[in-house]
Amino acid sequence: MTALATEPATRTRAVSPYRLSFGHLLRSEWIKVTSVRSTWWSLGVTAALSIAISMMIAAASSSFGTGFPAVSAILSPTQFTMLVAGILGAIVITGEYSTGMIRSTLTAEPRRGAVVVAKAVVVAALMAVVTVLTYAIAIVATAPLLTEGIDWSEPSLSLVPLAYGVLSMVAFTLIGLGFGFIVRNGAGAIATTVGVLFVLPIVVSMFAMAGEGWRWIVDLGQYLPMNAASTLTAPGGDDLLPALLALAGWTLIPLLIGWGVLRTRDA
Template identity: 50%
Template sequence: MTTLTAPRRTTYTDATAGPTFLRTLRSELLKLTTLRSTWWSLGIAAALSLAIAALYVSASDGGYPILGVLLSAQFTMLVAGVLGAIAITGEYATGMIRSTLTANPRRAQVALAKSLAIALLVGAATAVSSLLSLAVTVPISSTAVTWSDPTQAVLPLMLGVLAMIAYALIGTGFGLLIRNGAGAIAATVGVLFVAPIAVNLFALGGTSWQWVVDLGRYLPVAAGSDLTAIPTGDILQPALTLLAWVVALVGSGILVLRRRDA
């Protein structure tokens, strides 16, 4: 007599089994792009970028369009950071993080896939909004863009995209560490927005607080401003500063994810 057996199911019982990284990345991109909060965030960032760039060029009597695009990052960085935070904490709020880790128990892989998905989406959105801002501001500006000199146009724009990705990943790192939406957003806003204001207040205190001002150069926003300065100068120090923030926060978040229950 022939014995019928049920088909074998593929299960992942340890941290060494699970889907490939590319499959995990596709899954994270799908989740990000199907959330309304993602498109609201990207839409607000694009609108701010267009409005601020156009306002700068109009108010400065034909200001340099590239500078207008880069100046808008002082505001859109908060949107990028918040998006990075809620992309992580949203799963903890709904409990979906448990389903994610059940489907793929490789926690470090999941965290890296989430981070890369956020980086790709924010980078693409920043590049598109920058091009749209230029399309609006170049025709109304009396200052021609110096495309022939990479340090005056192309390079600052490319570095601006990288800086925006770094801001988003800083929010991602806080999301992985704190796991609470309000807490992660507060920490992100504190580092990206409040801390530079506090440093500027210390600068009013004279030379006795100069060490605080010097440390302020290593804040993400200060590093981003130095990185995208026109003409582009020494990019090594600000680039390493942003990289250190991202690696420290995301790396710490991955360690927390691996050691704590979801």
């Protein structure tokens, strides 16, 4: 009885005549992502929050002293906008599960790994473009408010932290996407993403008051996604490789697990 029940699904996957080229798959995913209102709401909120907070920090920078790096006014909002980025990544895939569109996607493209890669490429590219535009607007908007502008002649104090800021926002989005593939439920994926990006760093920081015996937890906490991103985006930072590897691991591992779940479980 079990064999009869599982046979149709197996046969459908094996003999499906449909197979998109990767270019067509990317185009299809782009249309799906950009045609949903929640995508633009998420990106709009991310941009608005980032620009508004950057302007407030720039206006208040005179009270921080002369050592406040101007580029930090642009990058500081990341600790808030990362949540919107992660939630966007989660709802991009969980929305397909809630509407049943994932079945149409897997019928048109039975190579499930290709589906994961295409969706990751599309949301990563979209978030990267929006983040670059947001930074550009924030730089122009904060320039009149800063006592000292960004020193573009020194890449380690300008271009490098901004590039890592774009990379971090892309990573947060892909972390949410990975958890979306794993959990398959909007509320569950969002809760998991918020827990990893926002709640865990707060919990870990509490152990700093617990004495030297718990110091190892605080040290491990430096490799959480947000803490790793903070290390990468700190102007003039050095020894960035551990933080970069940590952020890459947090990005790739959920996507790989999500791919495994998608391969082993029916939509």
